[in-house]
Amino acid sequence: MNILVIEDDPSVRTLVKAVLEHNGNSVSTADNATDGEANAVKDDYDMIVLDLGLPDGDGYEVCKNIRDKNVSTPVLILSGEQETDVKVKCLKVGADDYLTKPFNTEELIARMDAIKRRSESSGEQQLLCGELKVDLLRREFSVNGEKTQLTNNEFNLLVYFMKNKNRVISQEELAEKVWDIHFDTQTNYINVYISYLRKKIREHTDVDYIETIRKKGFLFRCE
Structure with missing residues (x-):
């Protein structure tokens, strides 16, 4: 490198x-x-x-x-x-x-x-879910064809969600797999980033892709 x-x-x-x-x-x-x-x-x-x-x-x-x-x-x-x-x-x-x-x-x-x-993109170039599209090579995200600017952490979070769609993901898993750190229950940074990501997606669509599952984590819905 x-x-x-x-x-x-x-x-x-x-x-x-x-x-x-x-x-x-x-x-x-x-x-x-x-x-x-x-x-x-x-x-x-x-x-x-x-x-x-x-x-x-x-x-x-x-x-x-x-x-x-x-x-x-x-x-x-x-x-x-x-x-x-x-x-x-x-x-x-x-x-x-x-x-x-x-x-x-x-x-x-x-x-x-x-x-x-x-x-790394693990060989994939694009991730698709409904109106959402992620270009892994260019690190670009679009909703309904409209490019949406994400921070590096927001982008990595979205990619993990899309690669693990339709299953409940705990905060502990997100902390380990997205940030490679131990989850600290005294902080809410994961919730903060999910809130940022939700807001940016909802600026271009009425669909709620990220669902909070009480006491369990989050579910990224993709039909």
């Missing part, structure tokens, strides 16, 4: 670069938010490893800004912050996963591999 590492700590940046290159990846680096964001927008990367604390800004803004510019490259956040609300905020601005410093290098590789697996 071609990976961009945005990290201002020289020791962490050197370590991550060495580990990733040892595993056969090509690695570019940036040590500040400005250069990192510019590189992420300008060049075609397979993944971005992004530190939260940067000298001229923070990882939240970098992630949000590249998502606003339609950069769908998967993002793994690195941070010393361990609070749940920090992790939730990262997911809300478009990050795909979060790894707390100090970290085990094997876990770093495992999480990146998991993100890569979720991003």
Whole structure:
């Protein structure tokens, strides 16, 4: 993979670069938010490893800004912050996963591999359900032929729903399979993303595709 590492700590940046290159990846680096964001927008990367604390800004803004510019490259956040609300905020601005410093290098590789697996289309190019169409290669979503902009997390959530249509999916399963994290019952970020996705679908159709099954999870209906 071609990976961009945005990290201002020289020791962490050197370590991550060495580990990733040892595993056969090509690695570019940036040590500040400005250069990192510019590189992420300008060049075609397979993944971005992004530190939260940067000298001229923070990882939240970098992630949000590249998502606003339609950069769908998967993002793994690195941070010393361990609070749940920090992790939730990262997911809300478009990050795909979060790894707390100090970290085990094997876990770093495992999480990146998991993100890569979720991003691949598994040989499929399109998913169809009623008025909904997902182009997995272009990462585009349309309702009744009208393109609808989704964030990276919303897109991944929709793809998982469509690949697992007509069965009840628990919040625990969504947390593990879509975000590769353990579900925390004290947070509602899964419900928040489902609400976002529902709203965007309902802007173009009267059909309710996502049904909440009380105390069990969610059902994506597709006849």
